[in-house]
Amino acid sequence: xxxxxxxxxxxxxxxxxxxxxxxxxxxxxxxxxxxxxxxxxxxxxxxxxxxxxxxxxxxxxxxxxxxxxxxxxxxxxxxxxxxxxxxxxxxxxxxxxxxxxxxxxxxxxxxxxxxxxxxxxxxxxxxxxxxxxxxxxxxxxxxxxxxxxxxxxxxxxxxxxxxxxxxxxxxxxxxxxxxxxxxxx
Amino acid sequence: xxxxxxxxxxxxxxxxxxxxxxxxxxxxxxxxxxxxxxxxxxxxxxxxxxxxxxxxxxxxxxxxxxxxxxxxxxxxxxxxxxxxxxxxxxxxxxxxxxxxxxxxxxxxxxxxxxxxxxxxxxxxxxxxxxxxxxxxxxxxxxxxxxxxxxxxxxxxxxxxxxxxxxxxxxxxxxxxxxxxxxxxxxxxxxxxxxxxxxxxxxxxxxxxxxxxxxxxxxxxxxxxx
Numbered sequence: 001x002x003x004x005x006x007x008x009x010x011x012x013x014x015x016x017x018x019x020x021x022x023x024x025x026x027x028x029x030x031x032x033x034x035x036x037x038x039x040x041x042x043x044x045x046x047x048x049x050x051x052x053x054x055x056x057x058x059x060x061x062x063x064x065x066x067x068x069x070x071x072x073x074x075x076x077x078x079x080x081x082x083x084x085x086x087x088x089x090x091x092x093x094x095x096x097x098x099x100x101x102x103x104x105x106x107x108x109x110x111x112x113x114x115x116x117x118x119x120x121x122x123x124x125x126x127x128x129x130x131x132x133x134x135x136x137x138x139x140x141x142x143x144x145x146x147x148x149x150x151x152x153x154x155x156x157x158x159x160x161x162x163x164x165x166x167x168x169x170x171x172x173x174x175x176x177x178x179x180x181x182x183x184x185x
Numbered sequence: 186x187x188x189x190x191x192x193x194x195x196x197x198x199x200x201x202x203x204x205x206x207x208x209x210x211x212x213x214x215x216x217x218x219x220x221x222x223x224x225x226x227x228x229x230x231x232x233x234x235x236x237x238x239x240x241x242x243x244x245x246x247x248x249x250x251x252x253x254x255x256x257x258x259x260x261x262x263x264x265x266x267x268x269x270x271x272x273x274x275x276x277x278x279x280x281x282x283x284x285x286x287x288x289x290x291x292x293x294x295x296x297x298x299x300x301x302x303x304x305x306x307x308x309x310x311x312x313x314x315x316x317x318x319x320x321x322x323x324x325x326x327x328x329x330x331x332x333x334x335x336x337x338x339x340x341x342x343x344x345x346x347x348x349x350x351x352x353x354x355x356x357x358x359x360x361x362x363x364x365x366x367x368x369x370x371x372x373x374x375x376x377x378x379x380x381x382x383x384x385x386x387x388x389x390x391x392x393x394x395x396x397x398x399x400x401x402x403x404x405x406x407x408x409x410x
Contacts, residue, residue, distance in 0.1 A: 069334060072347045072364075079350070093347060095334045097369060101379040136354070139294035141315050 025172030027179050028165040034151070041089070045153070048114060049085045049125065051075075052107035052151060054096070062089035068104045069095040077132045083125060101140075103133060107149040109161075110180070115153075122180050130173045143169040152180050191241060194250055201257050204231060208264050218275045221268045228265045232258050239359045249301075251359030256296045260307070263293040267314070274321070279400040280388075283322060287383045290314050299356045323399065326387045327380035336368035 034056075038045055041062045051074075053065035067087060072095065078085045087093050088109070098104055114121055129148075137144045150164040164179050166172060190197035210216075211224045239254035266289035273282035293314065297307050337346040340363040346353075351362040376387070389396045389405055396405040 066333065072337075073352050075347075076350055076352055095337075095347070096331065096372070097334050097366065098331045099329045099381040099385070100331075100375075100377060101381055135298065139297035139311060141311060 025168035025175060026166070027172075027175065029179060029183070030163050031154075032151075032161050032163050034161050043089060045111065046086070046088065046109060047111050049078075049083065049121065050109040050111075051085065051087045052109050052149075053088060054104075054107065054149075056088070056107065063091045064094075065089050065091065066094050066096050068106050069097045070104060071095060071106045074106065074129070074132065077128060078125070081124070081128045083121075083128065102145040102147060103136065105129070105146065105148040107151060109151040110153065112153040122177050126173055126177055130170055133170045133173070137170065146170060146173065148173065148176070150176055150180070152183060154183055190238060191245075191250075194253065197238075197257070205260070205264065208261075208268075212264065212267050212271065214271055214274070216271075218272055221272050225265055225268050225272070228261050228268075232261055232265075235261075243358055248358050252299065252301075252356045255356050255359045255361065256299060259292050259296045263289045263296070263310075263314075266292060267317075270317070279398075283386070283400065284384065286314065286317055286322075290318075290383070295354065295356075295361055298354050299361070325383070325399070327377050327383060328385045328387065329375045329377045329380045329382075330371060330385075331373045331375070332369040332371045334366055334369050336366070338365045338367060339363075340365055 035045070037056065041059070043062060051067060051071050053059065053067050055064070055066045059065060065088065071087065071093065075085060075087075108125065110122060110125075133146060146166070146168060148166045150166070151161045152164065154160055154162050162183050164176060166176055190200075208224055208228065211221055235254050235258045239251050239258070242251040242254060266285045270282045270285035270289065273279070273285055290311070293307055293310060297311070300307075338344070339346045339349045339351050341351045341357050341360060342349050346364045351357060353362050353364040355362050387399060389398055391397075397403065398405055
């Protein structure tokens, strides 16, 4: 409807040489046992898509959970895309704000039950996240760094979880899906 | 006069494009300071008119049109900041010049995030502002804070930010959503090269017992409390 609105700006703009710095994409995986920790915290293993606190490894009680403040926006974005997502624990959520240029995402937990019931959930969730970040960094020059952790439940009996730590540009988020698929095989 | 655009917003766009063509010709350091100051007044007046028009669209419940006006207003505001930066440099007020440049960058950023058509037509302008930063100002160091949010409200609905559906940086009925952090437990202050907010800059350096302004390298007087 209003496509001509910025034509003049486009014509008169100067310095079109865009800075392009491709960020390195770094994926790290490790198996962790969260059952014991959840028992200490008196919490069951979630069966739905869940945000885990960033201090999960060190926290001693569920009231002390701290989530990155990006959780607020992501909950809204997931909800708008009809994806149900909760936060671990029942206490009011404490959020940590960081005024850096980098984006610090929350830890996303994919349960085995959910992966079995909805095989496309990983792809859809990462797509929603990727689109949100593309929009978030739209006006930024150069690539902005994303920090993200994913927990994937892989072996039900032992309640083993694989932690994938991703650091890099937005383009690399979709690569997390390949890492998750490789865990199944 | 602006009310004529309610029936035909395309006419507004044509007028807007004509205005910014004229404005851009005045955003060069060589242009007379009095001409740049006059252009700032012209932009302010036009923004006031746009604001009235936006209120009219809001009254009529026309969100898309109100959001369009937000983008036009803020594109002009960014040009205004750019002109104010140039004027401040000529008036030897480098701290104000920096503030205006960063305001220009942040303001055009909010427009780009809310462009309905995806492609960033304003890319070239963003590069121009970035080039000012690199060419006119020294390399800066910034500070960045981190902490636990205790109280945070949505500027659109005034509800707790975590509970509502508005997303910060997005425009709703001509108004940009902001997360208003009312209370935060400070955890850290870091020195960084790439901060979220370039207003938080290191302003002075010390050498041999003297304090110097980073932008002008002039010695600063130590104010006694």
